[in-house]
Amino acid sequence: MQHAAYNSRIPYMLAPLSSRSVGSALLALAVLLAVPAPAQNWAGAEEQLAGKIVSSTGPKTMALEVLNRSSLSAATTDDIRRNLLTQLAVLGARFVPPEQAAATVRVSLSEDLQSYLWIAEIHQSSNATSIVMVSLPRSAPLSVEPEAAAMVLRRIPLWSQLERILDVAVIDGNPARMLVLDPNSLTTYRLQDNHWQAEQSLPIAHSRPWPRDLRGRLIRGKDNLFDAYLPGVHCRSSAGTPPPMTCYDSEDPWPIGTDLSSLNASFTSTRNYFSGSLSPGVGKQTTAPAFYSAAAVPRGATISWLLAAVDGRIHFLDGSTDQVLEKPSWGSDIASVRSGCGSGWQVLATAPGDGRSDAVRVFEVAGHEPVAAGAPLDVSGAITALWTESSGTGAVAVARNFETGRYEAFRLILTCGR
Amino acid sequence: MKLFGLFLLAVVSQALVVAAPASTRPHYGGTLRISIREAPASLDPADSDQVGMFASPGLWRLIFDTLVTLDARGQAQPALATSWQADPGNQRWQFMVRHGVAFQDGTALSSDSVAASLRAANPKWKVFAAGDAVVIECDAATSNLPAILTLPRYSIAKRGGGKLAGSGPFAINRWDPGKKLVLTAREDYWGGRAFVDSIEIEMGRSFREQVIALDLGKADIVEVAPEQMRHAVSEGRRVQSSAPAEWMALVFSRDSQSAEEGKLRQALALSIDRTAINDVLLQGGGEPAGTILPNWLTGYAFLFPTTVDLEHARQIRSEAGGGPGWTLVSDPADPLARVIAARIALNARDAGLVLLEPSTLPTSSKVANVGLVRMPLPSLDARVALSELAASLGLPTPKFEGDPAYTLYAAESALLQSQRVIPLVHLRTATALSVNVMGWQEDPDGSWRLPNVWLEMGKP
Numbered sequence: 001m002q003h004a005a006y007n008s009r010i011p012y013m014l015a016p017l018s019s020r021s022v023g024s025a026l027l028a029l030a031v032l033l034a035v036p037a038p039a040q041n042w043a044g045a046e047e048q049l050a051g052k053i054v055s056s057t058g059p060k061t062m063a064l065e066v067l068n069r070s071s072l073s074a075a076t077t078d079d080i081r082r083n084l085l086t087q088l089a090v091l092g093a094r095f096v097p098p099e100q101a102a103a104t105v106r107v108s109l110s111e112d113l114q115s116y117l118w119i120a121e122i123h124q125s126s127n128a129t130s131i132v133m134v135s136l137p138r139s140a141p142l143s144v145e146p147e148a149a150a151m152v153l154r155r156i157p158l159w160s161q162l163e164r165i166l167d168v169a170v171i172d173g174n175p176a177r178m179l180v181l182d183p184n185s186l187t188t189y190r191l192q193d194n195h196w197q198a199e200q201s202l203p204i205a206h207s208r209p210w211p212r213d214l215r216g217r218l219i220r221g222k223d224n225l226f227d228a229y230l231p232g233v234h235c236r237s238s239a240g241t242p243p244p245m246t247c248y249d250s251e252d253p254w255p256i257g258t259d260l261s262s263l264n265a266s267f268t269s270t271r272n273y274f275s276g277s278l279s280p281g282v283g284k285q286t287t288a289p290a291f292y293s294a295a296a297v298p299r300g301a302t303i304s305w306l307l308a309a310v311d312g313r314i315h316f317l318d319g320s321t322d323q324v325l326e327k328p329s330w331g332s333d334i335a336s337v338r339s340g341c342g343s344g345w346q347v348l349a350t351a352p353g354d355g356r357s358d359a360v361r362v363f364e365v366a367g368h369e370p371v372a373a374g375a376p377l378d379v380s381g382a383i384t385a386l387w388t389e390s391s392g393t394g395a396v397a398v399a400r401n402f403e404t405g406r407y408e409a410f411r412l413i414l415t416c417g418r
Numbered sequence: 419m420k421l422f423g424l425f426l427l428a429v430v431s432q433a434l435v436v437a438a439p440a441s442t443r444p445h446y447g448g449t450l451r452i453s454i455r456e457a458p459a460s461l462d463p464a465d466s467d468q469v470g471m472f473a474s475p476g477l478w479r480l481i482f483d484t485l486v487t488l489d490a491r492g493q494a495q496p497a498l499a500t501s502w503q504a505d506p507g508n509q510r511w512q513f514m515v516r517h518g519v520a521f522q523d524g525t526a527l528s529s530d531s532v533a534a535s536l537r538a539a540n541p542k543w544k545v546f547a548a549g550d551a552v553v554i555e556c557d558a559a560t561s562n563l564p565a566i567l568t569l570p571r572y573s574i575a576k577r578g579g580g581k582l583a584g585s586g587p588f589a590i591n592r593w594d595p596g597k598k599l600v601l602t603a604r605e606d607y608w609g610g611r612a613f614v615d616s617i618e619i620e621m622g623r624s625f626r627e628q629v630i631a632l633d634l635g636k637a638d639i640v641e642v643a644p645e646q647m648r649h650a651v652s653e654g655r656r657v658q659s660s661a662p663a664e665w666m667a668l669v670f671s672r673d674s675q676s677a678e679e680g681k682l683r684q685a686l687a688l689s690i691d692r693t694a695i696n697d698v699l700l701q702g703g704g705e706p707a708g709t710i711l712p713n714w715l716t717g718y719a720f721l722f723p724t725t726v727d728l729e730h731a732r733q734i735r736s737e738a739g740g741g742p743g744w745t746l747v748s749d750p751a752d753p754l755a756r757v758i759a760a761r762i763a764l765n766a767r768d769a770g771l772v773l774l775e776p777s778t779l780p781t782s783s784k785v786a787n788v789g790l791v792r793m794p795l796p797s798l799d800a801r802v803a804l805s806e807l808a809a810s811l812g813l814p815t816p817k818f819e820g821d822p823a824y825t826l827y828a829a830e831s832a833l834l835q836s837q838r839v840i841p842l843v844h845l846r847t848a849t850a851l852s853v854n855v856m857g858w859q860e861d862p863d864g865s866w867r868l869p870n871v872w873l874e875m876g877k878p
Contacts, residue, residue, distance in 0.1 A: 070717075108720065108721075110713075110717040110720070112714065112715055112800070113491045113492045113714065113798065113800075114493065115717070117717030117718060119718055119721065121721065131721065131824075131827065132824070133823045133824055133827065134823050135717075135822070135823040209606060209609070209611075210610050212609070212869065212870065213443065213444050213610075213613075214610065270605065272443060272446070292443045310445065331442035331443070332442050333442065350442055351442070405489075405491075
């Protein structure tokens with residue numbers, strides 16, 4: 001048995017960190033994001049196709065035409081054409097007008113479901129048309145950052161992988177660590193030489209099948225490094241380097257607040273929502289409608305909560321009443337962020353819809369009414385998770401990029417404009 | 419082409435406008451009501467008479483799993499098998515069977531039950547359990563066995579006592595053969611419980627009956643005829659369409675018997691105005707085809723001409739001399755096929771060729787038949803798709819040898835050069851959805867991914 005046909009995932013890091021401090025490291029990531037990802041390397045394919053063409057024609061005079069029948073841009077097509085001419089010339093081809101050419105070659109840059117396919121149709125006076133082709137895999141497209149708005153919501157890439165990401169947490173320390181929670185494991189990474197190095201992957205044991213639309217949350221522990229909550233399962237780290245983890249079946253409520261706004265909610269282990277049972281409760285309120293997500297709205301000494309309910313509406317719990325807000329048209333994921341801008345805390349909300357793109361928008365909650373406080377941050381894919389960080393200073397979002405199929409986790413922070 | 423591009427844009431725009439629900443995270447609950455044209459008499463994916471019918475929109479996946487599945491890019495992904503490997507030579511394969519999976523009758527899936535199911539599906543293979551693994555020994559090197567195992571007939575099923583059970587996300591609740599199927603979501607499905615509680619599938623409904631059911635709120639998902647897609651969009655319906663995947667072609671019942679007959683077949687291929695068929699008869703619901711597999715799957719189909727060349731057709735016919743003509747057979751229950759067959763007969767006549775419909779044929783005449791066939795794309799793996807289509811039509815088994823970039827092209831070219839088939843068009847499949855259907859996912863070939871669909875009105 002030699003040929004493994006299915007490979008386990010190979011995590012792919014978006015960009016390296018550049019500082020020992022996590023905060024500045026994340027900032028550096030944001031800067032690095034502006035640098036386009038390396039373009040696909042066509043050189044091998046150009047050389048290979050040129051070789052096949054010359055093998056068919058010999059080093060003759062030829063006329064070359066390049067047609068783009070793929071999703072490649074016009075500029076890329078021009079580059080490929082130029083490089084192909086160079087490669088052919090290196091192999092002895094000379095280029096002349098079609099009427100003087102011993103061979104006319106039409107190269108079509110085509111593609112199929114998985115690959116680019118470059119096809120050369122070679123016409124020589126006395127022979128039938130011959131066909132040569134090369135294929136090369138497609139790489140992922142580039143992402144583009146949105147422009148800044150008055151209250152600026154910034155996206156800082158954290159991690160990208162093919163497997164669904166449930167949550168990501170970056171833990172300050174020396175060295176800094178990053179935890180990536182997915183349906184099968186919790187993987188710890190250590191910051192070393194400006195790169196996240198995989199440290200260990202801890203399997204998550206569970207006795208029941210995961211529900212579809214699986215969710216999970218990482219919480220920084222008070223007396224341990226972290227706790228991971230998944231439907232019907234609680235995993236807890238112990239002391240050690242790297243930290244070991246124990247998972248067990250549990251219906252314990254999940255912490256949904258922050259270090260400053262503590263609230264626990266029971267998660268329905270066979271579904272994708274919280275049941276509405278709250279502990280210790282919001283003031284006197286210990287039950288609420290079933291909800292997908294919640295956002296704290298601190299006002300002085302009191303903390304109210306917004307719930308994105310399963311019924312599609314937004315509920316405002318102020319400790320004694322449950323009011324349904326009519327205005328906001330939000331998606332099912334909301335989170336709050338302590339920015340220091342405006343009222344101090346803002347609410348992040350996904351957009352409604354189940355389309356191929358999503359957006360996160362910032363809202364100030366004045367009284368009970370959320371008011372948009374900046375331009376939406378567009379995301380090229382559907383957001384599958386949005387959690388307030390334990391510190392409350394940011395939120396972690398995960399989106400599935402429909403074009404690449406990868407899950408991309410990023411940190412969302414708010415700055416007070418320029 | 420520009421006009422059709424605008425039309426497609428309209429289809430997408432329409433979908434985007436209507437597909438804005440009040441929430442992004444999927445809801446659990448509700449009953450999804452589907453109406454389809456086909457009326458299978460059996461749910462058994464190994465029943466060769468039914469595969470073509472029930473496989474088309476991927477409904478078999480609701481009840482059954484395979485060891486391997488293909489993603490939307492045609493790449494093999496784990497399903498009931500968590501991993502696999504082949505011996506050198508690709509003749510002997512080992513698949514590790516997933517733990518914690520149960521058939522809908524509660525029986526645990528085991529390597530023994532998987533082996534029994536695969537043995538029934540392909541008696542030529544030697545299949546046996548080896549601990550937690552299943553070993554398959556093929557009769558020849560089979561480098562793409564994982565992709566082959568994604569075909570419906572290799573669904574893992576438990577048969578016994580006249581009952582059929584799968585390990586898929588839904589359990590059979592009620593089955594009236596050819597009429598109605600009611601499925602219930604399985605709480606214990608290894609891939610996660612489906613979002614809807616149940617699915618009701620009404621079968622044997624014409625396109626017209628389906629649209630009426632959608633308009634009356636009695637169906638959530640219906641099929642739309644390719645030629646009706648543009649009309650459905652203009653009427654404000656929410657329509658999703660696939661890539662051009664369903665193949666329509668003329669297929670000769672036997673090999674060409676002489677060089678002259680080969681020339682006549684070439685003349686017939688040149689006489690057909692595929693662009694007019696697509697633009698007028700199909701209302702832009704497809705793409706003219708010069709190949710068996712569509713260009714989006716192979717990348718090379720554009721190399722094969724699809725344009726009409728009547729002058730050349732006449733010249734070749736003249737060189738070949740007169741022939742006996744052919745009888746053209748099409749499905750009498752398919753009005754679109756009948757209309758297209760009539761158009762092809764007219765095109766042929768313009769080139770001096772004779773295509774007779776069976777009713778006009780003298781009983782004493784001994785002329786070769788040619789059939790107008792419609793075949794769904796059997797797989798998103800191009801090599802598997804070509805092999806399956808060739809087998810269905812009784813064509814020689816394609817050989818995939820040599821340069822990987824060239825081998826598929828060479829194999830398909832060889833099939834086309836046999837002159838047993840004349841490709842006509844690749845049709846899009848279209849689906850109309852009610853406004854409360856969310857999370858719609860469809861493969862490029864038009865197969866539905868229903869376990870991820872949820873209903874906006876559904877309550878937990």
